[in-house]
């Protein structure tokens with residue numbers, strides 16, 4: 001019952017966020033407010049800045065915030081490192097998760113879950129008791145239809161594209177963050193796996209998670225109907241709408257959006273041209 005709710009809805013508030021990488025501007029003024037319980041979809045062409053936004057929210061050190069703020073319940077989090085942000089309940093599933101050879105999934109998850117659940121724990125203090133953790137992990141893996149063997153493998157080491165994405169969802173399930181950013185969690189998943197992922201995210205998320213789903217498709221949104229759909233172009237959110245906007249973009253592509261926002265489309269072309277130069281140097 002809404003009236004019985006005592007606490008104000010928690011929120012993640014991004015205002016006029018401008019970000020550069022190696023002094024190249026990538027985000028040029030992003031505004032977005034995510035409340036717990038809301039589902040936001042973030043779409044936009046390749047290179048428009050979606051992963052950059054995700055990385056900046058999580059506190060990735062490569063990005064330089066040149067303007068603007070990110071606040072969690074009114075508190076500026078820009079000075080917090082990624083660990084502090086995770087402990088405060090922010091989670092990100094990576095578009096390209098990193099492998100950690102030598103660290104088993106189960107150990108990694110036990111440490112991560114302990115840190116997030118006991119934010120004041122000092123290094124070396126008690127982890128979640130093994131039996132309790134094992135049971136919880138087993139339950140979650142059954143729910144996600146994952147083989148138990150998975151937990152004994154090294155984090156993302158030799159995982160297939162689909163397995164990596166499922167490992168991210170397992171993390172989400174174990175950490176149960178307040179705010180989750182899912183960067184193309186559907187990419188590389190086969191049709192059945194996407195369905196399962198979409199259902200799982202809805203089950204895990206429930207009514208008390210704020211979710212930002214970055215995707216090029218509408219499949220992950222099937223069970224996670226966005227309250228808001230944002231379109232990013234050239235480092236800015238140029239349009240925000242409802243679920244119908246996500247469907248339109250998925251079926252019709254971005255040309256109409258570009259036509260409605262010619263200045264941002266021009267910035268997009270400049271960014272792409274700059275990238276091509278960089279790629280040719282690298283290649």
Ligand SMILES: Nc1ncnc2c1ncn2[C@@H]1O[C@H](COP(=O)(O)OP(=O)(O)OP(=O)(O)O)[C@@H](O)[C@H]1O
Nearest residue numbers: 021026045046047048049050051052053062271275
């Ligand atoms: N570490 C970096 N070094 C150099 N350029 C970067 C870096 N990170 C991002 N960029 C550039 O910033 C722009 C936005 O990249 P980003 O990964 O945020 O796009 P995206 O919207 O997630 O695209 P995609 O849909 O392909 O995943 C691109 O031009 C990219 O090359």
Ligand SMILES: [Mg+2]
Nearest residue numbers: 050051052095
């Ligand atoms: Mg990306």
